[in-house]
Amino acid sequence: MATQGQVITCKAAVAYEPNKPLVIEDVQVAPPQAGEVRIKILFTALCHTDAYTWSGKDPEGLFPCILGHEAAGIVESVGEGVTEVQPGDHVIPCYQAECRECKFCKSGKTNLCGKVRTATGAGVMMNDRKSRFSVNGKPIYHFMGTSTFSQYTVVHDVSVAKVDPQAPLDKVCLLGCGVPTGLGAVWNTAKVEPGATVAIFGLGTVGLAVAEGAKSAGASRIIGVDIDSKKYDIAKNFGVTEFVNPKDYDKPIQQVLVDLTDGGVDYSFECIGNVSVMRAALECCHKGWGTSVIIGVAASGQEISTRPFQLVTGRVWKGTAFGGFKSRSQVPWLVDKYMKKEIKIDEYITHNLALGDINKAFDLMHEGGCLRCVLKLHE
Ligand SMILES: NC(=O)c1ccc[n+]([C@@H]2O[C@H](COP(=O)([O-])OP(=O)(O)OC[C@H]3O[C@@H](n4cnc5c(N)ncnc54)[C@H](O)[C@@H]3O)[C@@H](O)[C@H]2O)c1
Ligand SMILES: N[C@@H](CCC(=O)N[C@@H](CSCO)C(=O)NCC(=O)O)C(=O)O
Ligand SMILES: [Zn+2]
Ligand SMILES: [Zn+2]
DSSP states (O other): OOOTTSOEEEEEEEBOSTTSOOEEEEEEEOOOOTTEEEEEEEEEEOOHHHHHHHTTOOTTOOSSBOOOOEEEEEEEEEOTTOOSOOTTOEEEEOSSOOOSSSHHHHHSSOSOOOSSHHHHHTTSOTTTSOOSEEETTEEEBOOTTTOOSBSEEEEEGGGEEEOOTTSOHHHHGGGGTHHHHHHHIIIIIIOOOTTOEEEEEOOSHHHHHHHHHHHHTTOSEEEEEOSOTTHHHHHHTTTOOEEEOGGGOSSOHHHHHHHHTTSOBSEEEEOSOOHHHHHHHHHTBOTTTOEEEEOSOOOTTOOOOOOHHHHHTTOEEEEOSGGGOOHHHHHHHHHHHHHTTSSOOGGGEEEEEEGGGHHHHHHHHTSTTOSEEEEEOOO
16 A cells, blocks of 8 residues: 555654653554655664663653664655665664754765754754654654654655665674774774774774774774773673773873773773763773774763873774764665675674564563564564
8 A cells, every 4th residue: 555645654763751651552644745755664673871861860852752762664755856776775763963054064074964963953844843652632742853763754855764675684783882982992982093992981883893993903902991890791792802801900001001902002992871880981091192092982971081281192082873884875885795795784683573572572571681682573
């Protein structure tokens, strides 16, 4: 049955309130308006940022909403003026847009795009500042411009990457967030060079992707830091050469790393979202040149601090969103790299469940053994 131009009723997981179990609902998804694309989502993974917003600690968090931003699917229909994708195309929705026209996109200095960011932050579509989702006539907010915990979603055309139709969507859905973030933090943001020493704080999916990126960049030592010692075994497969558990030491972790590396590492990456660890990650860097990259997302009200002397003496503090990748241009390139076996994806997927099991999937995420859980959206 043709669905183009019609409201689609489908299943979605709705977050009605912070921390209350998500509810699988029949949701109405309106047709795409000008510059919009409606996507049949086939697979979505869960990222810790979904859990962060669900927890109520995200200052941009709005309820009720449909979370989810690491997914893949097939274009169902497009709105007026959409030229770059058409029904049937295989796509990855990208929470970081790329319009190629705004001040940010044209700067050549950043992957951030300004075109739809205020709308996505407000949980609505740019065209009419309204949501395309409703339940029994009541609007449900969008999330990060993607809302992939739904069998169908509507996104801005500048937030859609068209990918190789041969690529397995149950795997490449991970290229919507965590894996590119870690790889890009190394390749684009830090620009790690051969022989460099690297410390990675937090060995979840993002930290492991940092390790993979650092290995491919030719780093000589890749030191993983995690409070869960079980992470070391898996981390070795991603390139981590040494492991440090802060709980095994009486002295501050930055001192442990400085002592281990003759004055500090060349690059460090914070992949947790803990502001005390962000400080340690900066302070374990080598005087004169060490660079620390913040990747983790910290709760509302949290702030970073250090002695300015740390920066005066040459350490550099940076941050990265989506690993600095330009989404529409570079996600298809990452898909091709996966197809050529040049980057891992399968190894990050520890669990596969159905949409109806989404609350179980969030429970799993908080257990040490889960990296990414991929949900199948349709039977
Ligand atoms: N900037 C971006 O574009 C971007 C993209 C994706 C995810 N993120 C953020 O990156 C962070 C990591 O995501 P993830 O999915 O890998 O998370 P995760 O929870 O799977 O991994 C975090 C790891 O940190 C470890 N850890 C926790 N506290 C620690 C401490 N005090 N010291 C050392 N290790 C500690 C945990 O044991 C775990 O292994 C999250 O904050 C997420 O929101 C940011
Ligand atoms: N809404 C949060 C900010 C969350 C945040 O920093 N998001 C990251 C992506 S996390 C993906 O898992 C990001 O890329 N931010 C850039 C952007 O959102 O434009 C808050 O307000 O604290
Ligand atoms: Zn994410
Ligand atoms: Zn732009």
